[in-house]
Amino acid sequence: MIVLYVVAALLVVVGLVVLIRRRRRPRRPLSSPPRAAMPTVLVRDSTPIPTLEEDRSLSERLGSSRGVFDRVRALGAERDVPAAQLSLVEEVLLRSDVGVATTNAVLEELRLRGAPEGVAAAVRASLLGSMSAERSTTTVAEAGRVPVWLFVGVNGVGKTTTIGKLAQRHREEGRSVLLAAGDTFRAAAADQLEQWATRTGADIVRANEGADPGSVVHDAIGRASARHVDIVLADTAGRRANSTNLLDELAKVRRVADRAPGQVVETLLVLDATTGQNALSQAREFLSAAGVTGIVLTKLDGTARGGIVIAVERELEIPVKFVGVGEGVEDLIVFDPTAYVDSLLGA
Amino acid sequence: MFDALSERFERLSTSLRSRGRLSDADLDEALADVRSALLEADVELGVVRAFLDAVRERLSGEALSQSLSPGQQVIKAVHEQLVEVLGGTPLKITYEAKPPTVVLLAGLQGAGKTTAAAKLAAWFKQQGRQPYLVAADLQRPAAVEQLRVLAAQVGVDVFSETSTPIRVARQGVAEATRLGRDVVIIDTAGRLAIDEALMDEVRAISAATTPKYTFLVIDAVTGQDAVATAKSFHDALELSGLIVTKLDYDARGGAVLSARGVVGRPVVFASTGEKLADFDLFYPDRMASRILGMGDVLSLIEQAERTMDPEVLSASAGRMMSGTFTLDDFLAQLGQVRKMGSLGGIMKLMPGVTKEMRTAASNVDEGELGRVEAIVRSMTPRERRDPAIIDGSRRTRIAKGSATSVAAVNQLLKQFGEMRKMMRQMGNGATPAMPGGLGKMASLAARGTRGEQLPAGFEALGAGMASAASAPRGGGGKNKKKKGGRVTPPKQR
Numbered sequence: 001m002i003v004l005y006v007v008a009a010l011l012v013v014v015g016l017v018v019l020i021r022r023r024r025r026p027r028r029p030l031s032s033p034p035r036a037a038m039p040t041v042l043v044r045d046s047t048p049i050p051t052l053e054e055d056r057s058l059s060e061r062l063g064s065s066r067g068v069f070d071r072v073r074a075l076g077a078e079r080d081v082p083a084a085q086l087s088l089v090e091e092v093l094l095r096s097d098v099g100v101a102t103t104n105a106v107l108e109e110l111r112l113r114g115a116p117e118g119v120a121a122a123v124r125a126s127l128l129g130s131m132s133a134e135r136s137t138t139t140v141a142e143a144g145r146v147p148v149w150l151f152v153g154v155n156g157v158g159k160t161t162t163i164g165k166l167a168q169r170h171r172e173e174g175r176s177v178l179l180a181a182g183d184t185f186r187a188a189a190a191d192q193l194e195q196w197a198t199r200t201g202a203d204i205v206r207a208n209e210g211a212d213p214g215s216v217v218h219d220a221i222g223r224a225s226a227r228h229v230d231i232v233l234a235d236t237a238g239r240r241a242n243s244t245n246l247l248d249e250l251a252k253v254r255r256v257a258d259r260a261p262g263q264v265v266e267t268l269l270v271l272d273a274t275t276g277q278n279a280l281s282q283a284r285e286f287l288s289a290a291g292v293t294g295i296v297l298t299k300l301d302g303t304a305r306g307g308i309v310i311a312v313e314r315e316l317e318i319p320v321k322f323v324g325v326g327e328g329v330e331d332l333i334v335f336d337p338t339a340y341v342d343s344l345l346g347a
Numbered sequence: 348m349f350d351a352l353s354e355r356f357e358r359l360s361t362s363l364r365s366r367g368r369l370s371d372a373d374l375d376e377a378l379a380d381v382r383s384a385l386l387e388a389d390v391e392l393g394v395v396r397a398f399l400d401a402v403r404e405r406l407s408g409e410a411l412s413q414s415l416s417p418g419q420q421v422i423k424a425v426h427e428q429l430v431e432v433l434g435g436t437p438l439k440i441t442y443e444a445k446p447p448t449v450v451l452l453a454g455l456q457g458a459g460k461t462t463a464a465a466k467l468a469a470w471f472k473q474q475g476r477q478p479y480l481v482a483a484d485l486q487r488p489a490a491v492e493q494l495r496v497l498a499a500q501v502g503v504d505v506f507s508e509t510s511t512p513i514r515v516a517r518q519g520v521a522e523a524t525r526l527g528r529d530v531v532i533i534d535t536a537g538r539l540a541i542d543e544a545l546m547d548e549v550r551a552i553s554a555a556t557t558p559k560y561t562f563l564v565i566d567a568v569t570g571q572d573a574v575a576t577a578k579s580f581h582d583a584l585e586l587s588g589l590i591v592t593k594l595d596y597d598a599r600g601g602a603v604l605s606a607r608g609v610v611g612r613p614v615v616f617a618s619t620g621e622k623l624a625d626f627d628l629f630y631p632d633r634m635a636s637r638i639l640g641m642g643d644v645l646s647l648i649e650q651a652e653r654t655m656d657p658e659v660l661s662a663s664a665g666r667m668m669s670g671t672f673t674l675d676d677f678l679a680q681l682g683q684v685r686k687m688g689s690l691g692g693i694m695k696l697m698p699g700v701t702k703e704m705r706t707a708a709s710n711v712d713e714g715e716l717g718r719v720e721a722i723v724r725s726m727t728p729r730e731r732r733d734p735a736i737i738d739g740s741r742r743t744r745i746a747k748g749s750a751t752s753v754a755a756v757n758q759l760l761k762q763f764g765e766m767r768k769m770m771r772q773m774g775n776g777a778t779p780a781m782p783g784g785l786g787k788m789a790s791l792a793a794r795g796t797r798g799e800q801l802p803a804g805f806e807a808l809g810a811g812m813a814s815a816a817s818a819p820r821g822g823g824g825k826n827k828k829k830k831g832g833r834v835t836p837p838k839q840r
Contacts, residue, residue, distance in 0.1 A: 091392060094386060094392050094571070095391075095392055095571050096571070097389075097570035097571050097572070099387070100383050100386050100387050154568070154593075154596065155457070155459065155593065155621075156456070156457030156458060156459055156566065156593075157457055158456065158457055161487075185621075186493065187492070187493040187494075187495075187496030187497050188489040188490075188492035188493035188495075188496055189489070189493075191488070191489035191492045191493075192487065192488040192489035192490075192492075192493075194489075195488035195489060196488065209496070240593070240595060240596045241596070242596060272457060272566075272568075273572075274455060274566070274569050274570060274572045274573075274576070275566075275568050275569065275570055276389030276568060276569060276570025276571065276601065276602065277387055277388070277389050277570065278389070278568040278596060279568075279570075299455070299456065299457070299539075301539060301541075302455070302539040302540065302541060302572065302576075303539075303540060303541055303572055303575040303576070303579075304570065304571075304572035304575075305572075308570065327486075
């Protein structure tokens with residue numbers, strides 16, 4: 001309720017200020033004071049940005065300098081990786097959105113242990129070592145209950161599209177699928193999901209915009225149970241991860257979905273590969289609100305690498321389970337950590 | 348993004364001041380912190396380097412100011428550089444002499460183009476224009492439908508047909524001309540910058556419609572990729588500016604800095620929430636202050652001016668100052684504040700608001716405000732005019748009538764009492780004890796009503812972090828009265 005107090009204060013202040021402004025300078029255009037012209041482009045020649053091609057050939061670059069490194073070790077010097085190589089590693093990791101903390105951890109490990117197998121291999125081992133080993137998915141529930149996959153995430157990461165693609169995958173694996181249009185907030189979200197249902201031959205339960213998402217999920221599970229559908233994929237509205245109310249609402253949807261005859265066997269957090277460090281707080285919040293069991297990393301077909309998932313796996317131990325690599329219905333593949341890390345390092 | 352940073356800088360000992368200038372080693376240490384902060388805020392590495400070079404340049408020549416601690420000096424340089432990077436020449440929206448003025452939106456999937464299109468239409472409408480929306484996103488299922496629904500909410504027509512995006516765009520502009528609309532906003536499909544075919548398509552749309560403005564819609568949570576994306580779209584479309592979305596996430600928005608730094612075009616609009624009202628022109632100096640935790644008063648006031656009804660305000664203002672503010676006035680004003688958009692968004696703009704308060708505000712659900720309204724509405728007119736008469740049995744009745752509890756009624760009455768006291772103090776020219784910088788703002792406001800010259804908005808209220816930081820900690824500045832028993836919490840920065 002302290003909030004109300006603040007609101008009240010705010011209201012007084014704003015009200016007064018508005019009045020004053022109206023009274024004194026009714027039509028003063030609000031323009032910022034003129035400021036000195038700045039160079040149109042900030043990044044100047046003094047700070048060359050290595051092109052992505054250079055990043056891609058990281059392992060080559062590290063490989064070519066491996067000789068130097070071996071010589072250093074052969075000299076019996078400390079097991080130091082040369083500073084230039086360390087900063088190269090740092091650069092590659094930071095540019096992949098791996099984050100400052102994880103990058104520093106990798107560098108620290110490099111400094112401590114050296115890199116007897118070569119720097120690229122050491123970085124690879126270090127990254128893989130911090131990732132989960134277990135990333136299987138569950139498609140069956142207890143006897144008599146309907147397995148539910150719940151999809152959560154912020155706005156615009158591709159939850160609905162991911163559901164469409166996974167529906168296709170389940171259909172191909174011989175399961176009957178029912179989609180629950182639990183995003184009752186975004187305009188036309190249910191329409192979008194319905195098109196996926198038609199395309200993949202899945203059943204769908206939807207309600208009007210603004211309906212209670214919990215009730216949609218409840219109805220969907222009821223219908224799935226009656227018709228002996230093999231799996232329910234439940235969509236939810238995109239929500240920012242720093243709002244307790246929205247997360248509480250999500251927690252409620254999850255409770256509803258987990259009530260017999262339903263059983264939530266996977267809660268998948270959909271993350272956008274272009275997202276930076278905020279993905280970590282997204283994962284943290286959704287983990288505590290909805291008990292996330294895995295991550296779907298979407299939009300990996302662009303120039304973004306989504307390295308933040310390494311930090312997510314390392315800090316929160318949530319495994320990445322699928323990655324989206326294109327717009328096509330088949331462009332959702334099972335995550336392979338080795339291949340992913342290799343692609344980060346440009347191998 | 349600099350919350351922790353300013354604290355760390357406080358530790359840069361003041362003893363350094365006697366040396367006259369920062370040593371290179373001190374500077375290195377301070378800038379290493381800035382570097383981490385920027386990287387953690389998702390500023391692209393190349394941009395970070397350029398930024399640090401510029402800050403170093405600012406600091407190296409200058410002798411240390413006597414009035415600022417070395418830490419403050421570094422922060423000041425960082426702030427100035429932030430404003431410079433975010434700023435540049437602001438883009439002023441003008442209109443074609445021969446309408447319609449065409450605005451093209453492009454961006455990655457999920458950046459928020461469709462929502463931004465509708466919000467932009469609402470903005471143009473507010474400027475007295477007659478916007479028209481063209482749904483050229485034929486890629487994503489139901490994208491057209493989404494635009495239709497949103498457009499209906501803002502009362503703008505949408506053009507769509509099932510053909511090709513290029514045809515839709517061209518026909519849409521033609522239709523707008525026929526209808527006499529003066530602004531056309533074209534929503535395009537999300538596309539990856541490396542998708543040659545789709546980039547060619549958007550280039551063709553641009554060629555077919557010759558937009559006056561081409562905006563890249565970019566998500567504030569974007570990481571290092573912001574640079575690559577902005578660059579490719581700029582190469583393909585010659586952007587006129589950026590629209591940043593999702594600034595209400597707790598992301599630190601480094602992507603704004605990156606994209607701005609690389610394409611050299613200004614951020615023109617920013618979207619700060621899910622409501623259609625949470626959208627406005629982007630002001631670099633205000634953003635810099637917001638980044639540094641100094642609030643953004645001007646945006647707040649403008650948002651208020653746009654949405655609040657002056658009649659309602661002036662009616663209650665007199666009573667406010669004389670301390671005869673009634674619960675009816677409160678109710679009316681509450682309604683006004685609710686029109687301004689989400690509380691969380693509003694609180695972000697307030698100076699001197701602690702992180703806890705901000706979080707709390709972003710978590711007030713509309714229902715809670717609804718309950719407050721219900722309580723007031725359950726009172727009789729006489730009770731609203733004179734809350735002092737509300738005794739135990741009246742409280743019980745009000746609680747029942749509003750489906751709340753007596754405790755809630757009590758709390759509301761207590762807070763209302765405090766509020767009234769605060770206003771009376773203000774009317775008397777004192778600075779009321781309010782959390783954080785609110786007191787200062789309120790006293791400024793009150794001074795204004797008494798005809799004193801108001802210092803120019805941001806400079807005065809923010810007063811640079813220097814004065815705020817140099818004020819004795821916890822003690823409050825000279826203009827903080829301890830009347831009323833409420834202790835002003837120390838600044839959290």
